[in-house]
Amino acid sequence: MLFAGLRYFVGEAVTGLWRGRRSTVLSVVTIAAALFVLGIFLTVTANLDALVARWSEAAELSVYLRDDVSLAERAEVQRALRGDPLVREVQLVTRDEALARFRRDFPDLAPAVSNPQAHPFPASFEARLVSQASEGDALESLAARLRGMRGVSDVRYDRLWLQRLQSIAALVGWGGAVVGAVLALAAALTVTNVVRLALFSRRDEIQIMELVGAPLSFIKGPFVMEGILQGALGATLALGALALAISLARGRLAAAAAGLIDASSIVGLPAATHVLVVVGGMAVGCLGALLAARRLG
Amino acid sequence: MIEIEGLSKLYGRDVFALEDFSMHVGKGEFVFLTGPSGAGKSTLLRILLCQEAPTTGRVIVGGRDITRLKPREVQTYRRTVGFVFQDFKLIPGKTVFENVMFALRILGVPDVQQRRRTFQVLKWVGLQHRANAYPLELSGGEQQRVAIARALVNEPALVLADEPTGNLDPDLALEIMNLFREINSTGTTVLVATHDRELIRHVGHRAVTLDHGRLAIG
Incomplete structure (x- = not known):
């Protein structure tokens, strides 16, 4: 029953996303932009941390x-x-x-x-x-x-300069978290509006579902799933863009600062963080959709 | 099956859609609800579907006062009632088969049974050959037959219809009414709202007449 329900939600959500593909693209790109900026900050912080660790080791x-x-x-x-x-x-x-x-x-x-x-x-x-x-x-x-x-x-x-570097890394991390949170909120609100549009365009369908006695979860489920899928798509897009940005940065650095900085030492985000970004994107989408669907029923 | 006592529905301060209306529909009965436009037929059906709450009065369906149901109980109640509207209310993005099967899906009926029962009921309304068509590809009469199939697929004890023949020509209207008669012959209670007195005369069942929200005498 649970599996059948999930299959129904996903099937309906995919159809819904395709039907409203223009607004889907809008919210997916917004989520991707928010997570991309967050990812950049996370990458910079991770690299600064690694640098501090390397230099601390040599201290x-x-x-x-x-x-x-x-x-x-x-x-x-x-x-x-x-x-x-x-x-x-x-x-x-x-x-x-x-x-x-x-x-x-x-x-x-x-x-x-x-x-x-x-x-x-x-x-x-x-x-x-x-x-x-x-x-x-x-x-x-x-x-x-x-x-x-x-x-x-x-x-x-030499301790002071290491401490300073650590403070900078922490500051970048905090800055990233704040900017990322604000952008994530904006992305959630975009999803809210996109899902609200979907709810409006399918109001007859929703009314029919209510009349045949469909449980609220059955009516809301596909819309919430639409939000989650938008989040997952946005996060995947953001991670792809991030990987591209890192490889471009490596190339630029190798050309511009040859001999000064080892370009290959720039690291991407760890696999666990990738998973977190995707889960975060899905959470943002889910939140936006739940906000839109809260008035149903 | 249906007991309505002292039912009133007030819109605003002084517009009565229904005023102190009472009626009784026995189990397995076929009753027409008639009267001119604005008489309160649709309001009564909306109350019977829990789409609106009455201002005063009691509405007992199958032994339960449906004006006091909690939201979750409303869902359960609606699964026992089949409804048919003038505008068919089919989901345009779903095929005929999916539109009908949908009512079973929400009940958690296993897939195989959903398909079997959907096919049976489509066959009964004579539309098995249009199962994969979309509602907008069908004629008005065919769309209404799909709506009837959806109303019946759950095997409800009560079927409510609001002007089900309003969009159809007289021959098709009679055809649809014959379907309702067949539904009724299996023991299902049927309440049909229509302003078409000719049709009522032709089908020949008890008719309750509403006028300005009140039961019309005579």
Whole structure:
């Protein structure tokens, strides 16, 4: 019975959509536009998040050691770093290695450091952090603890700009959600009007259904299904347009910013989000149709 | 089958479509409801179909006061009543077969039975050969026969008809009336509203006359 009912709803809805194909196209395109904009925001947010995660992974904490640090003090600092859950990997850079790195990175300036024994480069520990390290105050307190240790002259880490980037990503996400919600509401209202037109053009049919004693769900069902199908079509169209936009963006970026940004690192939305977008579109359509059909009966 | 007592329907402040009207229709009876245009025939049928609520009075159909039904009960009640209108009220986008089968579909009758009963009733009204045609491809008489088939497919206890021959020429009108007579001969109660006195005389059943919303005497 349930299956037969669904089959009837879908069959009637498809016929109805085809019959009013001009207004169907209007509402499908409106839903697609709303979801496309939402999808763009979601994609930008997802890519910013991925970027923050990648950069967080590369983020290093440098603990500079005093020149007169004792072996025991150095070992104590190393233990403190290794024992901290924020630290993924610790590497000791001796004074000689620091000098060698300077000479390698800045060969022009290399002659300025003539005496290998009296150069200004201190030994340090370079710690790679876990990707969540820039969140919360744990990193701050680790840095404070390290600064207070004997043999440590300074602790440096880049945190502020990562936090800023994260704030921007969150802001884009929120902005997207607000714009998407407003557009989704507009799309729902378009569906409402399209379904209302369908109800009006089929008022005789509805009256006949009422007279033969059709249950309200039987009368409303096809119209609500029309809204749901419009939503699903709009969402599919939006996802197609989004995929096209991402591939175009990759091409543009590869041509314009070759060597600066890896264009292939731009990612699309995950499969689960695709499903969510389609379900969201169907929900928008369903809401619009229910609004239109609420006066029936 | 139908008990109407003290029925009044007031439109606005002082326009009575029906005024203190009472009548009785026995089970299995064939009754004509007649009177000039504006006498209140259609209003009475609309009340009997729960399309309108009376201002005062009781309407008992099959033992239940239909003026006090809840919306869900109205649906159940309407499934027991067949209706036929002057303008046929067929769904133009559905074929003859679908129009008739539709009334069974909402009852949840299994597909095979829906088809069998639809075919039987179309055969009974002599339109089995037009099953796949659309209403607008049919003549007026044929469309009315489809409407009658739809009214009968549920095997209702009561059939209401509002000017069912109003759009048809006299020969076709008689043909349609013969169908109603046949329906009545199976035990179904039939109430037909018509202003065509000639037709009533020809068919020859009890007629209740309305005049300005009241029962006309004589």
